[in-house]
Every structure is written in structure tokens, then in C-alpha cells.
Amino acid sequence: xxxxxFDTSKIRVRSSRAGGGGGFPGGRGGGVGCGTLVIVxxxxxxxxxxxxxxxxxxxxxxxxxPATQQGSGDLSEEQVCTSGPYAQEACNALTSLNExxxxxxxxxxxxxxxxxxDLYRDGRVSTEGCGNASAxxxxxxxxxxxxxxxxxxxxxxxxxxxxxxxxxxxxxxxxHEYGHHIQNLTGLAGQVRSLQQQNPRRAxxxxxxxxxQADCYAGxxxxxxxxxxxPGDMEEGLKAASSIGDDTLQRNAGQRINxxxxxxxxxxxxxxxxxxxxxxxxxxxxxxYFDMQ
Numbered sequence: 004x005x006x007x008x009f010d011t012s013k014i015r016v017r018s019s020r021a022g023g024g025g026g027f028p029g030g031r032g033g034g035v036g037c038g039t040l041v042i043v044x045x046x047x048x049x050x051x052x053x054x055x056x057x058x059x060x061x062x063x064x065x066x067x068x069p070a071t072q073q074g075s076g077d078l079s080e081e082q083v084c085t086s087g088p089y090a091q092e093a094c095n096a097l098t099s100l101n102e103x104x105x106x107x108x109x110x111x112x113x114x115x116x117x118x119x120x121d122l123y124r125d126g127r128v129s130t131e132g133c134g135n136a137s138a139x140x141x142x143x144x145x146x147x148x149x150x151x152x153x154x155x156x157x158x159x160x161x162x163x164x165x166x167x168x169x170x171x172x173x174x175x176x177x178x179h180e181y182g183h184h185i186q187n188l189t190g191l192a193g194q195v196r197s198l199q200q201q202n203p204r205r206a207x208x209x210x211x212x213x214x215x216q217a218d219c220y221a222g223x224x225x226x227x228x229x230x231x232x233x234p235g236d237m238e239e240g241l242k243a244a245s246s247i248g249d250d251t252l253q254r255n256a257g258q259r260i261n262x263x264x265x266x267x268x269x270x271x272x273x274x275x276x277x278x279x280x281x282x283x284x285x286x287x288x289x290x291x292y293f294d295m296q
Contacts, residue, residue, distance in 0.1 A: 004171050005231045009079040009094035013214050016094055018083045019123040022216065037088035038173075052129075081147040083122060089155040090122050096174050097151075100181045102225050107178060107286060108188070118184045119150045128152055142176055146192055151180040165246035172234075175277065176243070179222045182217030185286075191293070207266055210290040212268040215276040219289035222280020229284065237281065244273040 068183040078086075084094035102119045107201045108115035121128060128136050132147025152174070161176065186192040196211055199206040225232060225240070245251060248270025250260050268271065279288055 004174055004225070004228075004233060004236050006092075006095040006099050006228075009084050009091065009098045011094075013117075014094060014097045014180045015117060015119045016083045016097065017119065017121050018078050018086065018090075018100075019121055019128045022066055039222060042275065058260075086122075087155070089158055091170045092173055093120060093122060093153065093172055093177055096161070097176045097181075099228060100178060103115065103224050104185065113189060115188065116149060118144075118181065119148065120156045121150050121152045122155055124155045126154075128154070134248035144180045144187070146187045149187065151177065151184065153177065161246070163241060167237075167239045167242045168249075169235065171239040171241035174225070175221055175240045178221035179217045181224070182220030183213070185220055186213060186216065195293075207263065210266050211268045211272075215272055216289050216292040217270075218273050218276035219280040219292065220286065222277040222282075223247055223284060223286050224280075224288065226281040226284030229281070237278075240277055244277050245270040248273050266291070289290070 013180040027069075044177070052234060084090055087259070097118075097120050105115050121130070126274070130136065130145050130148060130150060132150065136143065136152065141157055158173050158176070159170060165172055172210070186195075192213070195209050199209050225236075247267065249265040249267050250269045251284055253260050253264070275288075276292075
């Protein structure tokens with residue numbers, strides 16, 4: 004995808020590597036929001052961690068207080084964005100995502116705030132709103148501080164899982180996380196969290212809808228910038244989406260396919276969500292995931 008070079012005046016970026024992965028002292032933050040652990044099942048199956056245990060860890064993380072991130076101000080946004088090819092790609096994508104979604108919010112008269120992108124690698128990250136996380140968590144969105152957290156070493160893992168190292172697969176990941184930011188800004192994430200608390204038996208079903216809608220939003224962003232899409236991009240994105248479907252992850256881990264344990268949707272569902280967003284290039288097509296609450 005031929006994205007323009009990032010514009011540091013339009014994005015907020017930092018790198019936790021400058022802080023050495025230090026932790027935050029006690030207190031209390033926000034609860035786990037829908038989409039906080041966006042690819043928890045990936046981390047669970049790839050790194051051999053029990054999904055329930057990982058989710059519990061994230062719940063515990065968010066009982067810690069927000070605090071000033073240690074050392075994150077040592078690098079300028081320009082330095083963060085030029086620290087490596089993955090970083091520059093992510094900054095290019097974030098600039099494009101902000102430029103694409105801000106007008107949508109303005110037209111809908113919904114207040115818009117761009118997210119903060121935090122890039123780290125091969126270690127732990129200290130969030131300002133959700134405590135600490137390790138690389139095993141995979142990319143995630145923290146609603147408490149409106150931060151998108153990406154361990155760039157995940158991109159290498161994704162390339163092995165999907166069989167494609169193309170840039171569109173990586174853009175899909177950050178655009179998906181941005182989709183959770185959209186859900187947070189519109190209030191949908193909070194509404195769904197409330198529904199999950201009221202009816203725990205529907206928690207997984209509602210979480211799957213959230214993830215599929217985020218996939219759809221990722222597709223809408225690409226569709227709105229279809230003039231920048233190159234041959235092979237869609238195939239890369241669809242392969243990435245397929246490789247992280249719940250059924251495929253369970254199968255590859257030698258587990259019995261258990262629909263009741265799905266948190267992100269099947270490979271077919273994730274590919275369909277991404278594809279439908281691209282084709283429509285209209286965020287209203289993604290409303291279908293919550294037509295029946």
C-alpha cells in the first residue's frame with residue numbers, strides 16, 4: 004500500500020523502549036474494555052498461555068494506577084518513527100488513519116481524539132491506563148489511555164503464521180486496533196462492556212462482534228484509500244485475517260474447535276468483515292455487527 008510519509012504534526016507516537024519497561028506503582032485504572040486485548044488468543048496459542056489466565060492478567064493490570072510513563076519522552080516522535088521499517092510503516096499508517104477517520108467524526112458531530120501509538124519490541128510495556136503487558140499479549144488497545152500498543156516483533160510472528168510478509172498485513176493489524184479506538188470514542192465499547200457484565204453468558208458472543216466490527220473498520224479505512232492499494236494487498240490482508248481466526252488458531256494448536264471459546268471470530272468471518280469494509284468504504288456497513296443486541 005503506497006502510503007504517504009508520516010506527518011508528526013498529525014500523530015501522537017512514543018516508544019516504551021526508552022523507558023526500559025519499568026512498572027507503575029499501585030492505585031486503580033479502568034476496567035478491561037472490549038478490544039483491550041485485541042489478539043489475546045494469538046498470544047495464548049502461540050506462546051502457550053491459557054487464554055483465561057491471560058485475560059485475568061489483563062484484568063489485574065488495569066487495577067493498577069495510571070502514571071507518567073518512564074523515559075518515553077527521551078525520543079522525539081520523529082526519532083520513534085524513523086527507528087526502523089516497522090516503526091515508519093506504523094507512523095505512516097497512523098497518519099493516514101487519523102486523516103481518514105477525523106472527517107467522519109466531524110460529519111457525524113462526534114468529538115474526535117486521535118489515539119497514541121506506542122511501539123515496543125521483545126519485552127514488556129508499561130501503559131498509562133492498563134498497567135503492564137508482555138509481548139505475549141500481542142497488539143492491543145487500552146481504552147483507559149486511548150493507546151494502541153504494538154510489539155513490533157509480533158509482525159514477524161504474523162508473517163510466519165500467515166505466510167505473507169507484505170506491508171498490508173501489518174497495516175491491517177494497526178487499522179484493526181484503530182477500529183477499537185473508534186468503538187471507544189463512539190461509546191459502543193462501554194455499552195458492550197455493560198451488556199457483558201449484565202449477561203456473562205453472552206460475553207464471548209459480544210466480544211466476537213466487537214472484533215469483527217474492528218476488522219470491518221480496518222477494511223473501511225483501506226476502502227477509503229483504495230487508490231493507494233497495490234496488487235496483492237488484499238490477498239495479504241485476507242491471509243493475515245484468516246491466520247488469526249479462532250478456528251484456525253485452535254486447529255493449529257492441536258485443539259478441538261470450540262465455538263463457545265471464540266473471542267475474535269472464525270477465519271471466514273474475519274475475512275468477510277475485512278472484505279466487506281473494503282468494498283463498501285463506508286463505516287455504516289459495519290453497524291451490522293450490532294443490529295441485534
